Amino acid sequence: MRTLWSCAVxxxxxxxxxxxxxxxxxxxPATRAGQIEQxxxxxxxxxxxxxxxxxxxxxxxxxxxxxxGFHPFFIxxxxxxxxxxxxxxxxxxxxxxxxxxxxxxxxSGYKRIESEFIAPQLLGGTTKLSVLGGWRxxxxxxxxxxxxxxxxxxxxxxxxxxxxxxxxxxIRPAKGLFKMAAGVEVSQWQSGSxxxxxxxxxxxxxxxxxxxxxxxxxYIHTQGTLAIDSxxxxxxxxxxxxxxxxxxxxxxxxSAFGFERIEYEAIQHIPILRDTWVLSxxxxxxxxxxxxxxxxxxxxxPALGSGSTLRAFSSWxxxxxxxxxxxxxxRVMVNRLLDLALFYDTGKVTAHTSDLSFDGLKSDFGLGVxxxxxxxxxxxxxxxxxxxxxxxxxxxxxxx
Amino acid sequence: xxxxxxxxxxxxxxxxxxALAIAPVFTAGPKFYPDDPLQREPESRDASGAxxxxxxxxxxxxxxxxxxxxxxxxxxxxxxxxxxxxxxDSSWFTNRIGRLPLRAEDIQRGPNTGKPPASERWVxxxxxxxxxxxxxTAEDANGDTWxxxxxxxxxxxxxxxxxxxxxxxxxxxxxxxxxxxxxxVDPKRVDFGPKATVRRPSxxxxxxxxxxxxxxxxxxxxxxxxxxxxxxxxxxxxxxLGGFRYSGTRPDDPNDVVPHQHRRELRALRVFGAxxxxxxxxxxxxxxxxxxxxxxxxxxxxxxxxxxxxxTANGIYDWDIGYEHFYEGDTTAKRFFTLGFGLSPWQTxxxxxxxxxxxxEGDRFDPRAWKPQTATPAYMExxxxxxxxxxxxxxxxxxxxxxxxxxxxxxxxxxAEAHLVSVLMKRRDKIGRAYLPAINPIVDPRLDAGGALxxxxxxxxxxxxxxxxxxxxxxxxxxxxxGTSQKIAETESNSTSMTAPKDLPAAPGSxxxxxxxxxxxxxxxxxxxxxxxxxxxxxxxxxxxLERLP
Numbered sequence: 001m002r003t004l005w006s007c008a009v010x011x012x013x014x015x016x017x018x019x020x021x022x023x024x025x026x027x028x029p030a031t032r033a034g035q036i037e038q039x040x041x042x043x044x045x046x047x048x049x050x051x052x053x054x055x056x057x058x059x060x061x062x063x064x065x066x067x068x069g070f071h072p073f074f075i076x077x078x079x080x081x082x083x084x085x086x087x088x089x090x091x092x093x094x095x096x097x098x099x100x101x102x103x104x105x106x107x108s109g110y111k112r113i114e115s116e117f118i119a120p121q122l123l124g125g126t127t128k129l130s131v132l133g134g135w136r137x138x139x140x141x142x143x144x145x146x147x148x149x150x151x152x153x154x155x156x157x158x159x160x161x162x163x164x165x166x167x168x169x170x171i172r173p174a175k176g177l178f179k180m181a182a183g184v185e186v187s188q189w190q191s192g193s194x195x196x197x198x199x200x201x202x203x204x205x206x207x208x209x210x211x212x213x214x215x216x217x218x219y220i221h222t223q224g225t226l227a228i229d230s231x232x233x234x235x236x237x238x239x240x241x242x243x244x245x246x247x248x249x250x251x252x253x254x255s256a257f258g259f260e261r262i263e264y265e266a267i268q269h270i271p272i273l274r275d276t277w278v279l280s281x282x283x284x285x286x287x288x289x290x291x292x293x294x295x296x297x298x299x300x301x302p303a304l305g306s307g308s309t310l311r312a313f314s315s316w317x318x319x320x321x322x323x324x325x326x327x328x329x330x331r332v333m334v335n336r337l338l339d340l341a342l343f344y345d346t347g348k349v350t351a352h353t354s355d356l357s358f359d360g361l362k363s364d365f366g367l368g369v370x371x372x373x374x375x376x377x378x379x380x381x382x383x384x385x386x387x388x389x390x391x392x393x394x395x396x397x398x399x400x
Numbered sequence: 401x402x403x404x405x406x407x408x409x410x411x412x413x414x415x416x417x418x419a420l421a422i423a424p425v426f427t428a429g430p431k432f433y434p435d436d437p438l439q440r441e442p443e444s445r446d447a448s449g450a451x452x453x454x455x456x457x458x459x460x461x462x463x464x465x466x467x468x469x470x471x472x473x474x475x476x477x478x479x480x481x482x483x484x485x486x487x488x489d490s491s492w493f494t495n496r497i498g499r500l501p502l503r504a505e506d507i508q509r510g511p512n513t514g515k516p517p518a519s520e521r522w523v524x525x526x527x528x529x530x531x532x533x534x535x536x537t538a539e540d541a542n543g544d545t546w547x548x549x550x551x552x553x554x555x556x557x558x559x560x561x562x563x564x565x566x567x568x569x570x571x572x573x574x575x576x577x578x579x580x581x582x583x584x585v586d587p588k589r590v591d592f593g594p595k596a597t598v599r600r601p602s603x604x605x606x607x608x609x610x611x612x613x614x615x616x617x618x619x620x621x622x623x624x625x626x627x628x629x630x631x632x633x634x635x636x637x638x639x640x641l642g643g644f645r646y647s648g649t650r651p652d653d654p655n656d657v658v659p660h661q662h663r664r665e666l667r668a669l670r671v672f673g674a675x676x677x678x679x680x681x682x683x684x685x686x687x688x689x690x691x692x693x694x695x696x697x698x699x700x701x702x703x704x705x706x707x708x709x710x711x712t713a714n715g716i717y718d719w720d721i722g723y724e725h726f727y728e729g730d731t732t733a734k735r736f737f738t739l740g741f742g743l744s745p746w747q748t749x750x751x752x753x754x755x756x757x758x759x760x761e762g763d764r765f766d767p768r769a770w771k772p773q774t775a776t777p778a779y780m781e782x783x784x785x786x787x788x789x790x791x792x793x794x795x796x797x798x799x800x801x802x803x804x805x806x807x808x809x810x811x812x813x814x815x816a817e818a819h820l821v822s823v824l825m826k827r828r829d830k831i832g833r834a835y836l837p838a839i840n841p842i843v844d845p846r847l848d849a850g851g852a853l854x855x856x857x858x859x860x861x862x863x864x865x866x867x868x869x870x871x872x873x874x875x876x877x878x879x880x881x882x883g884t885s886q887k888i889a890e891t892e893s894n895s896t897s898m899t900a901p902k903d904l905p906a907a908p909g910s911x912x913x914x915x916x917x918x919x920x921x922x923x924x925x926x927x928x929x930x931x932x933x934x935x936x937x938x939x940x941x942x943x944x945x946l947e948r949l950p
Contacts, residue, residue: 032433032483037444039657046651048453058456066603092602125615175618239717274719274747276740332740335732340739 068092073102074396078138079306080315081110083394096121108196112136114164126172133165140196142316143298146210148348148360150318152388157194158201160299162187166221172229179244181225188218191299212297217257223248231269233375235398238278238333241268250300251291258291259300267400278331282400286323287353296321304347304362307393308400311345312364312386320349324356327400339370343382343399362387370398430880432911432933432944437482441490445654448697450690453642455683460645464682464774465727473781477949478664483933484946485785487574491655491693492701493665497572498796504804510568516581517632518542524608525593530684531705533559534619535630536608539593546632547578548585550620555712557756557816560631561809563707565820566676568805573672573793574665576702579634582810586627587617636702638691643683644701646776650688653699664786666778671790671835673779674770675827677722677760680708681772681779710820711751711758713773719759720746726773745769754816756809762826767834784839785949788858791835792843794828795862802828829864837865839925839948842916845932849940851900855916859923868918868926870894875901878911878933885913910936911944 029035050058063069073086086104093099096119103113114134122129140157144150166185172178191214193200207213227244231237248261263286270279286302298319304310305317309325325347332340346363350356368382377398384391482488489495496502518541525545526537535549551559564582571577596608620628641650646666649656660666669681687704690697714721723746724731734742749764772779797805802824811817841859848854853873859865871893876885889901904912915929933945 028429030433031435032438033435033442033444035429035433036438036442036657040442040445040654043445043654043657045449045654047451048651050456050459054456054459057459057462058454061456061458064458066601068602092600092604095600095602095604095606098602124611271717273743275717276743276747332735334735334740335728336726338732338736340736342739 066092068098071102073104075104075112076106077104077110077112077136078141080140080142081106081138082108084110086112093117109139110137123171126175128170130166130168130170132167135161135163137161140194140198141299142198142314143201143319144314144317145319146298146301147320147351148318148362152314152317154204155198155314156201156204157196157198158191158299159194160189160191162189164188177228177230179225179227179229181223181227181246183223185221185223186218187221188216189297189299190216191297210298211295212257212299215257215297217297218253219257220251220253221248222251231267235376236372236374237269238275238331239269239271242266252294255291256294257297257300258294259288259296260291261286261288261302275333277333278329280327280329280331280400282325282327284323284325285356288321302349304349307380307382307395308397309345310347310362310364310386311343311366311382311384311393311399312391313362313388314391317388318347318349318362320351322350322353322356324348324350324361326361329399334369337371337373339372341368341370341382341399342366343368343384345384364391368393368399372398431878431883432483432880432935436944437484437486438488439482441480441488443491443655443693443696443698446697447653447655447690447699450641450650450652450688450699452640455643455645457682457684460683461726461774464776465725468777468780469725469728469775471777471780473783475783476662476781477783478667478786479658479662481664483944485789485948487664487789491698492576492663493574494576496574497801498793502572502801504800507568507572507801507804508808510571510580510808511577512579512581514544514579514634515542517544517546517583519583519585519632521589521591522548522585523591523593524596524613526596527598527608527612528616531707533707534616536613536616537635538590540632545635546583547635548583548630548632549707550585550617550628550630553619553621554716555755555758556621557629557809557811557813558712558758559707560629561756561811562709562712563631563633563705565806565809566678566706566709568808569676569797570672570678570703570706572797572801572805576700577706578636578702578704581632582808583630583632584623584627585630587613588626631707636687636689638689638700641688641690641699643686643704644688645683646681646778650699655698661777661781663778664789666776667782667786668790668793669776670770670779670782671767671787671794671831673772674722674765674767675794675824675831676706676709677711677713677770678706678709679713679721679772680705681776682774710823711753711760714759719749720744721759721773722746722770723749725771725775752819754813754819756811756813756816757820757823760820760823762823762830765827765830767827767831783949784835787835788839788841788948791831792858795832795836795858797824797828799825832859832862833864836862837923840917840928840930841865841926842871842918842930845914845916845930845943845946847900847914847934847941847943851902851904852897853900853914854897856896857918865920865923868920868923870919871896871898872917872919872929873898874915874929875904876913876915877905878913880911880935888912905936908936908938912936912941913945 029038068090071088073088074084076084084104084106088100088102090098090100098118101115105111117131119129139159143156143158145154164187168183170181193202205213225244225246229242230240243266246263250259252258265284267282288296290296301319302323303316303319304323305313306315327345329341329343334340344365346361348361364384364386366382366384370377371379378396380395382393487493521541522538524536524538528535533549538548539545564580567577567580592608597605598608598612599605622628647661648659685705687702688699691700731744751759751761803821806817806821836859841857843856843858845855860867873891875888878885891898912934914932916932917929918926920926931947934941935944
């Protein structure tokens with residue numbers, strides 16, 4: 001307390017010294033204008049100095065505006081890799097065209113490194129060209145057997161490494177609703193045994209019981225898409241729809257594992273009461289057909305189970321030659337940056353297209369939150385429940 | 401005493417000492433100076449040293465969404481009002497409506513003093529800086545430079561009309577506005593200046609090409625004949641410094657001594673914004689320039705872009721603009737925990753929507769509940785006396801003046817124009833009803849040499865309140881040097897005039913204080929007196945002070 005009093009006394013003494021001197025410098029103004037002018041005269045001028053938070057946000061704004069420079073990259077080498085960390089560096093090499101070099105690593109050791117060239121403004125802004133090359137390594141990919149009736153307890157693991165190079169041309173004529181895409185990819189799937197908590201696949205199956213086991217096919221994969229897309233953006237939309245079909249041809253250079261796959265997909269977002277809610281519906285059908293005298297390797301079969309299909313089921317939980325998926329979400333607009341969603345997923349895989357019915361579907365439901373911008377969903381966190389228990393989904397993209 | 405307390409006490413002492421050392425020290429001056437009430441804010445210092453700054457949008461929005469709304473208003477009187485609670489003219493504001501007898505043609509002319517653009521030829525000299533609407537900067541056939549802005553696709557006449565009409569309204573309200581005209585652009589008669597460039601996504605600047613023009617026009621709404629309706633704003637003279645902030649002062653402008661959150665004209669944007677639905681209150685829509693006035697450089701402050709008004713601030717799929725900030729914790733929680741069933745007013749308000757006007761209505765409008773996209777510090781600091789002042793100006797817009805202002809939008813749809821006029825009238829009246837009776841509404845006190853005191857009641861005059869049962873005046877001698885008063889007498893009246901007591905001081909230079917209150921069962925706040933001060937001159941009494949709120 002004595003310290004406080006000492007301070008107060010010191011203050012009084014000092015102020016007694018200071019005040020008369022200052023008062024002599026500042027004669028009392030005789031007018032209101034004079035009073036204000038004296039205040040203006042006394043103002044100490046200096047350039048504006050942004051604080052640290054402002055500097056950081058200005059830097060972030062500048063980075064986000066151009067997108068160039070270092071950026072986070074959360075895409076795993078392969079679905080099921082778990083929590084992913086990664087980074088990339090994007091550089092403009094012309095006014096619009098970019099090259100992005102990026103890589104990621106998961107806690108379970110999945111690795112991806114790749115580089116992508118994108119020319120987004122070709123042919124008057126109607127056409128986007130992507131050229132991608134890279135390598136990935138998935139060390140513990142789950143395999144539960146083939147078919148809808150496979151057991152969760154029969155998990156085995158396989159691994160693969162894959163160098164790949166691809167090009168994809170996406171065209172929106174007149175920047176309208178129609179969307180076309182065509183691409184070609186060359187890649188080699190170097191599948192093999194795996195470690196981890198589960199038995200390696202080659203200890204459970206043989207090439208005779210599991211087509212493609214130990215295979216290392218080199219594919220020339222061509223694809224073409226025709227679609228009508230009325231969504232504002234692929235990664236976040238509250239209205240509009242996508243109706244498309246994509247044809248894939250996988251030509252094995254050794255003519256052993258060639259096949260074709262067709263994906264039919266329909267998405268519709270239906271806003272309700274001024275976007276208070278959005279009913280979002282998705283249906284996807286995948287069919288495959290092997291080329292003459294060739295087989296479809298197990299690791300290339302359509303699959304269900306992951307953060308964007310059957311969300312309560314593990315990645316790659318169900319595999320077979322055909323797949324049917326139907327999803328419904330009741331999205332709640334909480335604010336401009338956050339959505340809440342109740343969802344229901346159902347689907348099945350079958351050996352024959354004739355079995356693609358609504359019988360025997362696997363289903364789940366759940367609740368999730370999505371942090372989003374006007375056109376993207378940087379973070380989606382969901383809790384899903386199904387026959388095989390609970391599953392938590394973390395994703396850096398929208399569900400559909 | 402703990403170390404932290406000792407440190408805290410020491411810091412307090414040092415701060416006090418420093419404050420005493422550097423602050424200008426005035427001995428207690430009189431309450432009123434001979435030049436009160438000021439009619440013009442002094443701007444005595446040369447501001448030529450002020451430099452351009454860039455106010456980051458992300459920082460400003462983050463602050464205004466997450467920090468500013470938590471700020472508890474200081475409840476301090478606006479710092480730039482004069483002693484009679486009015487705004488002196490300044491580099492920010494010029495008294496027009498409510499002070500000048502504006503006619504319809506005055507409003508329609510607004511800030512325009514020069515000729516409209518010669519639109520038979522345009523030469524693009526720069527790409528558009530900021531703003532979501534398509535446009536560019538171009539020279540017209542006369543060589544004058546204009547900021548040209550188009551309507552969004554499928555919103556014919558919306559953006560251009562809003563800019564034109566709102567510019568006239570905000571000019572009449574007193575803000576510095578850019579000269580604007582509705583014009584047209586024929587793409588076939590557009591050329592490109594040698595220095596015109598476009599900043600590409602890479603950050604590189606390359607020459608402006610016809611493809612760039614086509615990209616701009618692809619977002620705009622064409623007329624049937626292939627031309628484009630546009631609004632052209634004349635380029636301001638003077639050195640451009642960037643926008644102004646809604647808080648603090650410019651550290652490089654010596655004349656800027658009142659923190660912006662305490663400037664009444666910026667606080668009042670909460671009312672004017674509600675009236676016109678000017679929701680985009682950000683620095684990017686303002687502009688400071690250094691101009692020469694009376695041989696001295698001063699910073700002049702513009703509300704540069706008032707185009708996000710009426711229903712145009714709402715996108716086609718936006719309904720919450722004007723009702724909620726971009727982020728609010730309580731509505732977020734409500735919608736989250738009720739799965740969206742906890743509805744907000746904007747989700748059910750009915751609109752009669754016109755393409756050129758957008759979502760703009762007056763029946764459910766509540767001026768007190770209106771919100772801009774983000775809260776500014778000035779918005780947060782508005783007090784009842786600021787709102788009262790602003791509401792008087794809104795109410796000064798007669799039906800004729802509103803109709804005249806809206807007509808400058810050159811809307812081709814007469815029904816849309818009539819709708820905008822009608823909604824502005826409804827919203828005007830709701831503002832008057834909300835803010836005029838809210839505090840003691842006594843205005844325009846006058847005391848003649850014979851001792852007859854007259855005044856007016858703004859709320860009663862506008863028809864928004866019943867006349868009070870009686871008015872009461874407490875008369876006092878006022879010692880201007882000491883700031884003390886000595887009661888003389890009390891008088892009462894059931895009208896807006898009463899006679900002063902006989903023993904008022906008669907010496908020139910003497911002051912009296914009159915505390916005017918009203919007895920109204922419906923408006924208890926009217927019992928709080930307005931403090932009015934008169935100075936005796938040879939010819940009679942002059943109003944020198946009015947304090948509606950302490």
